[in-house]
Amino acid sequence: xxxxxxxxxxxxxxxxxxxxxxxxxxxxxxxxxxxxxxxxxxxxxxxxxxxxxxxxxxxxxxxxxxxxxxxxxxxxxxxxxxxxxxxxxxxxxxxxxxxxxxxxxxxxxxxxxxxxxxxxxxxxxxxxxxxxxxxxxxxxxxxxxxxxxxxxxxxxxxxxxxxxxxx
Amino acid sequence: xxxxxxxxxxxxxxxxxxxxxxxxxxxxxxxxxxxxxxxxxxxxxxxxxxxxxxxxxxxxxxxxxxxxxxxxxxxxxxxxxxxxxxxxxxxxxxxxxxxxxxxxxxxxxxxxxxxxxxxxxxxxxxxxxxxxxxxxxxxxxxxxxxxxxxxxxxxxxxxxxxxxxxxxxxxxxxxxxxxxxxxxxxxxxxxxxxxxxxxxxxxxxxxxxxxxxxxxxxxxxxxxxxxxxxxxxxxxxxxxxxxxxxxxxxxxxxxxxxxxxxxxxx
Ligand SMILES: [Zn+2]
Numbered sequence: 244x245x246x247x248x249x250x251x252x253x254x255x256x257x258x259x260x261x262x263x264x265x266x267x268x269x270x271x272x273x274x275x276x277x278x279x280x281x282x283x284x285x286x287x288x289x290x291x292x293x294x295x296x297x298x299x300x301x302x303x304x305x306x307x308x309x310x311x312x313x314x315x316x317x318x319x320x321x322x323x324x325x326x327x328x329x330x331x332x333x334x335x336x337x338x339x340x341x342x343x344x345x346x347x348x349x350x351x352x353x354x355x356x357x358x359x360x361x362x363x364x365x366x367x368x369x370x371x372x373x374x375x376x377x378x379x380x381x382x383x384x385x386x387x388x389x390x391x392x393x394x395x396x397x398x399x400x401x402x403x404x405x406x407x408x409x410x
Numbered sequence: 411x412x413x414x415x416x417x418x419x420x421x422x423x424x425x426x427x428x429x430x431x432x433x434x435x436x437x438x439x440x441x442x443x444x445x446x447x448x449x450x451x452x453x454x455x456x457x458x459x460x461x462x463x464x465x466x467x468x469x470x471x472x473x474x475x476x477x478x479x480x481x482x483x484x485x486x487x488x489x490x491x492x493x494x495x496x497x498x499x500x501x502x503x504x505x506x507x508x509x510x511x512x513x514x515x516x517x518x519x520x521x522x523x524x525x526x527x528x529x530x531x532x533x534x535x536x537x538x539x540x541x542x543x544x545x546x547x548x549x550x551x552x553x554x555x556x557x558x559x560x561x562x563x564x565x566x567x568x569x570x571x572x573x574x575x576x577x578x579x580x581x582x583x584x585x586x587x588x589x590x591x592x593x594x595x596x597x598x599x600x601x602x603x604x605x606x607x608x609x610x611x612x613x614x615x616x617x618x619x620x621x622x623x624x625x626x627x628x629x630x631x632x633x634x635x636x637x638x639x640x641x642x643x644x645x646x647x648x649x650x651x652x653x654x655x656x657x658x659x660x661x662x663x664x665x666x667x668x669x670x671x672x673x674x675x676x
Contacts, residue, residue: 302522321423321526323415324472340415342521351521363472368426 268299271310277384280376280409284348286311295348315374315409316394317345322356322366339366343391355390357400365393373397375406414479414563415471416658419520421565422473424527430583431568433473437464438586439564440477443606446599447613449639454615455481464564478564483615487623489630506630507673510543510666512536518660531662532573532654539650540575543666544676550575551603554666555644556632558625560654561610567597570652574664576603604642607632622653626665633669647672 266273275281285294285308287301293311294301301308322341325332332338339356356366357375372391382388392400401408425431431439441461447453459477467476497505514534517523537547545553557574561567568582576597577585589596597605608614608628611621629649631637647669655661 296519296521302517320521321419321426323418323422325412325415326469326471327414328412342419342526350519353521368423 269297272297273384276388277382280389280407282313282315282345282374282409283310284313284345285309293347293349295345295350295352311347313345313347315345317343317348317352317372317391319356319366319368319370319372320344320351321368322370324361324363324366337361341366341372341391343372354386357390357392359396359399360393374409375400376409378405378407381405412471414474416520417563417566418471418474420527420529420569420659421563422527423525424565424569427525427527428580428583430580431565432583432587433465433475434461435568435583435587436473436478436564437461438590439561439567440464440612442586442598443561443564443567443610443612444477445613446607446640447609450609450614451638453609453613454483454485455613456609457613474563474565478612480562480611480616483617485615485617485620485624487617487620487627489623489627504634504669506633506667506669508665509668509673510539510541510545511663512538512540512542512665513661513663514538515656515662516658516660518657520658527569529569529573529654529659529662531660532570532652532664533575535662535664536574536650536652539664539666543648543668545648545666547575551577553646554603554648554650555646556604556607556629556642556649557597558608558629558649558651559605559610560621560625560652560662561606561612562616562654564612566654566659567605567610571597571605574650574652576605599640599642607637607640607642609640622651622655622663625653626651626667629665629667633667633672644669644671647675 272283275283285297287306287308289304289306319341324337324339326337341356342351342353344351371394373394374389375392376389400406441459444457444459447456464477469475512535514531516531540547559567559570571577571582572579593600595601599607629651633649649667651665653663
């Protein structure tokens with residue numbers, strides 16, 4: 244640009260895009276979560292490894308897997324407490340996140356951990372946790388439909404109006 | 411999941427297994443790299459700070475504080491690569507030779523890893539690179555002059571000390587702590603193996619994509635004696651650069667570089 248007096252004229256406008264995407268062959272996990280509060284993992288037909296989050300093919304032996312319903316309880320493998328995050332979750336800080344191994348699963352699921360007592364000595368490796376769900380009206384078939392709480396706080400959480408326990 | 415919470419999972423798992431790095435040990439990495447950046451005119455975050463400054467900085471995700479984290483930045487870096495024949499044809503003075511390259515992957519999803527406090531891609535990449543260069547993984551600390559590491563987060567640099575073979579597993583945190591203010595020891599700028607003399611990602615800023623080139627270029631500057639105020643002593647004529655990427659920090663690359671003197675010593 245050689246013209247020193249050049250000035251760009253800017254208009255503030257908006258682009259709105261409606262779009263859809265699918266969860267592909269993992270759709271069953273999200274449908275069963277939304278409709279029945281089920282946590283569906285997959286089990287390798289060859290080696291028997293139980294994957295959670297579910298994988299349609301076993302990452303170890305590349306064989307097909309089959310769906311297997313998992314319990315709602317498990318334990319924290321590793322965790323942190325988040326104080327800074329993306330705009331979607333910034334209203335909720337601070338909160339815990341953890342890799343959680345559900346009982347009977349061989350791999351760990353990444354999910355939020357909420358607690359009345361959000362301290363590193365409580366949100367830590369080995370802590371037993373249990374899944375709490377949003378009510379049916381609020382569930383959308385997304386990972387944010389549920390979260391985990393320390394087992395000893397479970398009753399207090401599911402007694403809140405906006406949440407419920409699993410079956 | 412943010413980069414910080416992804417790296418912090420590995421660091422917390424490492425702590426659960428080995429009892430380190432502690433928050434104070436991580437703060438020392440921050441002090442070192444921000445401090446090294448004071449002597450690098452191209453660095454974005456030069457700072458003279460104390461352990462207390464790091465511990466008091468804003469919490470990002472436990473136990474990372476703001477000063478444990480690099481700044482996400484925008485910048486560029488460049489290397490000029492040429493074949494051995496071309497270097498000779500052009501009569502390049504003091505070329506730096508790439509004598510070892512290693513790259514490896516591990517499970518992208520941290521939840522699939524048997525041992526979450528380990529980054530197997532790092533040790534695998536390092537072993538391949540060292541072997542190609544004719545170096546010994548178990549004695550690497552005594553065979554190189556410096557390492558430019560991928561210190562996106564302070565605690566992760568500590569894990570790199572172990573995976574890249576500088577100290578035994580579980581001794582990364584104590585290595586930086588026990589050598590603080592002890593000239594000739596540890597990963598400090600005047601230490602036995604200076605790590606991130608440029609300031610690394612914590613001191614320079616992390617221009618994602620350009621960072622690996624920056625680290626490699628910094629190691630080359632050091633080996634040519636062109637690093638200016640952050641020049642370290644070059645005795646072996648050999649350095650490494652290390653970079654990490656991908657979801658769950660699954661991918662790693664290690665490069666061994668040597669100047670003419672380094673080559674002649676083998
Ligand atoms: Zn299998």
